[in-house]
Structures are given as structure tokens and as C-alpha cells.
Amino acid sequence: MDQAASPVVTPATLEVVPLGGLGEFGMNMMAVSWEDTTVLIDAGVMFPDPDQLGVDLIIPDMTYLESRRDRVKALVLTHGHEDHIGAVPHVMPLFDGPVYGTAMTLALVEPKLEEHRIDAGKRLTTIRPRQTVTIGPLSLEFIRVTHSMPDCVAVAITCPVGVVLFTGDFKIDQTPIDGEHFDLHRFAELGAQGVLALFSDSTNIDRKGFTGPEIDVIEAFEEVFTSTEGKLVVAAFSSSVYRMQVLVDLAVQFDRRVAFVGRSMERTSEIAQRLGFLRVPSGVQIRDSEVPNFAGQDVLCIATGSQGEPQAALSRIAIDDHRFVRLGPDDTVVLSARAIPGNEKAIARTMSHVARRGAHVITDSMKHVHVSGHGSEEELKLVLSLVRPRYFVPVHGEYRQLAQHARVARRVLAGGDRSVQVLLAQDGDIIQFDQAGARIADKAPTGRVLIDVTRVGEVGDEVLRDRRHLAADGIVVAVVAISRDTGALAGPPELVARGFVSGDDDAIFDDAAGAIAECIQASSMDERTDQGLMTEKLRVELRRFFKKRTGRRPLVLPVLMEI
Ligand SMILES: [Zn+2]
Ligand SMILES: [Zn+2]
Numbered sequence: 001m002d003q004a005a006s007p008v009v010t011p012a013t014l015e016v017v018p019l020g021g022l023g024e025f026g027m028n029m030m031a032v033s034w035e036d037t038t039v040l041i042d043a044g045v046m047f048p049d050p051d052q053l054g055v056d057l058i059i060p061d062m063t064y065l066e067s068r069r070d071r072v073k074a075l076v077l078t079h080g081h082e083d084h085i086g087a088v089p090h091v092m093p094l095f096d097g098p099v100y101g102t103a104m105t106l107a108l109v110e111p112k113l114e115e116h117r118i119d120a121g122k123r124l125t126t127i128r129p130r131q132t133v134t135i136g137p138l139s140l141e142f143i144r145v146t147h148s149m150p151d152c153v154a155v156a157i158t159c160p161v162g163v164v165l166f167t168g169d170f171k172i173d174q175t176p177i178d179g180e181h182f183d184l185h186r187f188a189e190l191g192a193q194g195v196l197a198l199f200s201d202s203t204n205i206d207r208k209g210f211t212g213p214e215i216d217v218i219e220a221f222e223e224v225f226t227s228t229e230g231k232l233v234v235a236a237f238s239s240s241v242y243r244m245q246v247l248v249d250l251a252v253q254f255d256r257r258v259a260f261v262g263r264s265m266e267r268t269s270e271i272a273q274r275l276g277f278l279r280v281p282s283g284v285q286i287r288d289s290e291v292p293n294f295a296g297q298d299v300l301c302i303a304t305g306s307q308g309e310p311q312a313a314l315s316r317i318a319i320d321d322h323r324f325v326r327l328g329p330d331d332t333v334v335l336s337a338r339a340i341p342g343n344e345k346a347i348a349r350t351m352s353h354v355a356r357r358g359a360h361v362i363t364d365s366m367k368h369v370h371v372s373g374h375g376s377e378e379e380l381k382l383v384l385s386l387v388r389p390r391y392f393v394p395v396h397g398e399y400r401q402l403a404q405h406a407r408v409a410r411r412v413l414a415g416g417d418r419s420v421q422v423l424l425a426q427d428g429d430i431i432q433f434d435q436a437g438a439r440i441a442d443k444a445p446t447g448r449v450l451i452d453v454t455r456v457g458e459v460g461d462e463v464l465r466d467r468r469h470l471a472a473d474g475i476v477v478a479v480v481a482i483s484r485d486t487g488a489l490a491g492p493p494e495l496v497a498r499g500f501v502s503g504d505d506d507a508i509f510d511d512a513a514g515a516i517a518e519c520i521q522a523s524s525m526d527e528r529t530d531q532g533l534m535t536e537k538l539r540v541e542l543r544r545f546f547k548k549r550t551g552r553r554p555l556v557l558p559v560l561m562e563i
Pocket of ligand 2: 079081147169373
């Protein structure tokens with residue numbers, strides 16, 4: 001279609017607004033609008049830094065969507081990772097239309113909606129790759145891509161000015177564990193027909209070569225299975241269904257039973273088995289409560305906690321505080337995940353605890369026990385070559401990655417009859433495509449909203465913007481001084497409250513201080529000297545305390561000081 005030659009009838013414009021995920025890692029969300037129709041692509045969360053106390057999740061600011069409430073017609077999900085679906089419960093109340101996703105993606109959304117008591121009715125609509133749905137003037141086609149979990153799609157949107165292709169997250173895995181291949185043919189066909197704009201994943205642009213298929217980890221794990229005399233505990237992301245399959249297959253080969261340990265691991269493995277994405281031969285799987293009944297050498301635990309999260313299974317196991325799984329000198333713990341930036345300290349702490357139990361620790365820097373789900377430079381180049389878009393917008397990454405992807409794209413698409421134009425956009429940029437071309441025209445409001453999940457509401461950002469929450473229940477800061485050496489309480493805890501009404505309950509803060517003291521006393525030495533873990537433990541404990549005593553849920557911020 002030669003845009004320049006066709007007469008301009010209406011000043012029709014396609015507007016694409018990234019509301020998250022550009023210039024940061026996580027909370028991916030994109031609004032695509034043609035006239036009165038807006039379609040959202042993904043609704044993800046970002047996880048907070050450990051120093052953002054009292055915050056569980058971060059979601060994109062929804063101001064832009066609220067301003068066009070009536071126009072939002074559908075939400076389209078590319079795959080089931082938290083940075084793409086975590087904010088679905090916060091977005092669904094903002095519009096009435098359907099939520100499209102593959103079977104696996106929607107199965108992972110369902111429990112989130114239940115937690116938020118959202119009745120999805122018939123809104124969740126399962127789609128398959130190569131299927132097309134029409135939403136007003138927009139036609140959406142789903143195209144299979146490969147990634148670190150099953151059932152992922154790219155989305156091609158056709159509108160009167162052309163085709164815009166959003167890759168979603170991908171790598172090009174030519175030997176996928178489930179046999180479902182990246183639909184490179186469809187990418188090439190669209191490229192041959194002419195693609196107006198390509199929005200492509202930039203996460204691993206700074207890695208040379210190809211990322212490598214999921215089966216790449218088998219060799220390293222074979223060595224681990226061979227050399228481990230006792231129990232084997234592998235920590236991974238609960239969404240890493242392919243990793244689970246590799247491990248289950250090896251467990252069968254090496255005659256070990258498999259226990260999925262940790263709530264999200266149990267849940268995802270159950271969903272994946274139900275949908276046929278994870279195959280566990282009968283008799284192989286055991287419950288975590290059955291682990292003590294088997295000799296160490298007969299057991300593989302696939303556990304949560306690869307990021308050192310204080311409440312996750314591995315963290316509990318590491319400090320000898322898990323109900324069923326214990327570690328000893330013959331055992332091996334494998335971290336089969338990359339460290340998300342910001343989590344290094346927590347991970348290192350967990351690994352030290354594991355070492356204290358006498359167990360052996362293996363990370364991806366020692367053996368090839370993890371492979372990324374995002375394509376490296378050559379894969380990203382291949383997609384650029386196949387699609388040959390007129391405009392290219394790098395997405396999903398920090399600014400330096402977007403900028404590097406832009407440089408690579410210019411090199412790949414230089415020459416020929418026309419060279420590509422790169423739009424280096426950031427969150428909130430309103431990107432317009434029309435007969436005259438494309439440009440970043442304006443800025444939509446964007447930002448971050450911090451969420452406290454137990455409260456199911458917004459906490460506000462650093463200045464505690466969400467006055468509703470604070471006005472309703474207030475905030476309680478607990479300053480707790482503990483001895484660096486023993487982890488014992490080094491003085492009475494101090495509680496400061498703002499906007500929190502305790503009624504006539506004068507003794508409440510004294511009792512809360514008592515609860516803190518008790519909680520610390522009841523904790524093991526390992527727990528007490530682990531600041532991150534103890535902070536989280538006190539937060540949970542105090543929330544429970546105030547809820548029970550007052551029926552309110554103030555925002556609780558424990559501040560642990562080691563002296
Ligand atoms: Zn992602
Ligand atoms: Zn992903």
C-alpha cells in the first residue's frame with residue numbers, strides 16, 4: 001500500500017502510547033487507539049526495590065486510561081509473565097470489554113481475579129495463534145512466538161494506515177520443549193506485504209549471538225543430577241514451565257520423585273499440567289509434605305525463591321524453617337534463574353544460609369543451569385530482517401537497551417529502497433502514525449502506582465500519594481533496633497502512627513511493641529540476622545495484629561536498625 005499516493009480523506013491517526021516498560025524493566029502496557037477505539041496490549045507489574053518498604057507491587061499510572069474510559073474496548077495479553085499480566089486486576093475495572101489471551105495466559109490471570117474478587121463473567125476470551133479478532137476498526141492477529149514459557153504470542157494490528165506488529169517477549173527457540181515453533185513464516189509474510197511499524201523486545205540487545213534454546217540447560221543439569229548424592233532443590237521462577245519439564249524429565253531418568261514447593265510453584269505446575277503444557281508421569285509427583293518420607297537421593301524439589309524473596313520456599317528452607325524440606329551436607333541447591341537487578345543482596349544472603357546448612361550451591365555463573373527467555377542481538381536482527389518495518393520502536397528495556405536496539409535496527413535496515421525510521425520513545429510518548437508519516441507528538445500522563453497487595457488498593461508513591469488508603473487506615477511505622485551480632489532486641493520498639501485511629505484502645509501500641517518482641521524472640525538466629533527477612537516477617541505480624549485488634553489495615557512500615 002503506497003500511503004503517499006492515496007488522497008487524504010480524513011485526518012485519521014493511529015496513536016500508540018506506551019504506559020510502562022519503556023525505559024524501565026517491567027510493568028509493560030501499551031494503548032493503541034484508532035479514533036474512538038482503544039485496545040490495550042498487556043497490563044504488567046514491576047516489583048519494588050527492597051528499600052521500598054510496605055510496597056508489594058508497582059503498576060503503571062492509569063490516569064491516561066481513566067480519561068478515555070469509554071474508548072477502551074479490549075485488553076490483549078501476549079503471555080503470562082507478571083510484567084505483562086500482573087496489573088490485569090487493576091485494569092479490568094476500567095473498561096467493559098473482553099480480555100484476549102492464550103489458554104495458558106488466561107489460566108494464570110484467573111487466580112489473580114479471584115484474589116481481587118473480580119467476576120470476569122464471559123470477558124476472558126481464549127485465542128489461538130493465527131486467529132484474528134476484530135475490535136471496531138482494528139483487526140488483531142495473534143502470532144506464535146517462543147519465550148521461556150509456553151503459549152506466547154505476538155500481536156499484529158491492522159488499521160487503515162497499515163499493519164503494526166508488537167512482538168511481545170520472545171527468543172527464537174528452534175527446538176522448543178513443547179514442539180510449538182516460532183511462526184517466523186507469518187512474520188516474513190507480513191514483512192513481504194509491508195509492515196508500517198514494528199515494536200520489538202529489547203531486553204537482551206546487548207548480548208551477542210543467539211540466546212540458545214531451553215534445552216541448553218539439560219547438559220548442566222545432567223551433571224548436577226549425576227553428582228548430587230542427597231536431595232536436589234532447584235529454585236526457579238514459577239512461570240518457567242519449560243524448566244519444570246526439563247527437570248521432571250531428568251527426575252524420571254535419574255529415578256527421583258518431584259515435589260513442587262512454594263505456593264506459586266504448586267499453582268503454576270498444576271495449571272500447566274491441566275492444560276497439557278507440563279507432563280509429569282503418574283507416580284512421579286509427590287506433595288511437599290511427603291518429602292520427609294523419602295531418602296534425599298530420591299527427591300527433587302522445584303521451589304520458589306530464586307530471587308531470595310523472604311517469604312518464598314527457598315528462603316524458608318535455607319534457614320531451616322520450612323515445614324517439610326530440610327537441607328543437609330549431601331544436598332545441592334541450584335539457582336536456575338538470573339538475578340533480577342536489585343535482588344543480588346537477598347540472593348547472596350539466601351545462598352549463605354544454604355551454605356550454613358552444609359549444602360552445595362550451584363548458580364548460573366558456575367554451570368549453564370539457566371538460559372534467558374529473551375532473544376540476543378542476532379535474533380533481534382533476524383526479526384528486523386524478516387519484518388522490514390518502515391518505522392521501528394524498540395520496547396521492553398531500559399533506555400540504554402532501547403538506544404542500542406535502535407542502532408542495531410538502523411544497521412540492519414540500512415540501504416534498500418528505503419531505510420527504517422526509528423522512534424526512540426519512552427513511557428507516555430504519544431506516537432502517531434498517519435498518511436504523512438509517524439512522529440512522537442505529545443506526552444500522556446504516566447508514572448508508577450505502588451500497591452500493597454494485602455490491602456488491594458493503591459499505596460501511592462514515595463510521597464504516599466494515595467490519601468484514600470492513609471485516610472481510611474493510616475500508617476504505622478515501627479522502629480526496631482536489633483543487635484547486629486545476636487539479632488536480639490536492643491531496646492523497646494518505637495511505634496509512630498499517623499492517621500491511624502485506635503479508638504479507646506490505649507494499650508495498643510504497647511501491645512504491638514510486645515508482639516514485635518515476641519516475634520523476634522520466636523525467630524531463629526538466622527532469621528534475626530537477616531534484615532530483609534525479618535522486616536517482612538514483622539510487617540506480616542504487625543498487619544495481622546492491627547487487623548485483629550482494630551479491624552483496620554494501616555500501612556505498616558517496619559524499619560529495622562542494626563546496632
Ligand atoms: Zn516481559
Ligand atoms: Zn516474558
